[in-house]
Amino acid sequence: MGELHVNMHITMDGVIQANGGPSDQDGGFEYPGWETPYRTAEAGAQIIADVQESDALLLGRITYELFASYWPGKTDPIGVAFDAAPKYLASRGTPELTWENTTQLVDAAAALPALLAAHRQIHTWGSADLLQSLFTARLVDQLNLWVYPVVLGTGKKLFPNGVEASRFEMVEAPRSFGTGVMVVRYKCLKQPPATSA
Helix, strand or coil, X not given: CCEEEEEEEEECCCECCCCCCCCHHHCCCCCCCCCHHHCCHHHHHHHHHHHHHCCEEEEEHHHHHHHHCCCCCCCCHHHHHHHHCCEEEECCCCCCCCXXXXXXXXXXXXXXXXXXXXXXXXEEECCHHHHHHHHHCCCCCEEEEEEXXXXXXXXXXXXXXXXXXXXXXXXXXXXECCCXXXXXXXXXXXXXCCCCC
């Protein structure tokens, strides 16, 4: 049985919006591209290694459209890996499947068990809205957080108010990079948090 790994670039106050730069979906957001000043070759090499670990992608519609407008045909290691991987687009609408080797999933949570039986490691990047349903159904196996030393005070968060209560367990020591960026990997536990009651 395969695993679902969620990869997310996140600020210290939990913001995940527009980390790489502005897009049509982020109109009015004050800090597009907040991740950019913290990039290093060492961190980039680790991201490439993470990308190459996966053998399929699961993406929400907005992230899919962003990726599909940029990555196809790119010859760098990430572009090659993304192009080669089967891509699963979670959408209840009628999106254009413009990226080769894409399959639409109308109900991603229902489809995921069969996909995990067919793949070793499915990765999700971005796709914040999709993640809420996956976390609620306790279908995420590992959460890989790229934490940046910045607080924005505004923007879409990975865990907004009202999300499902969850527990996580660190699977390895955090790794830090020269600009203060840190990657932290957590196993997602299937049980809700314990209480003292």
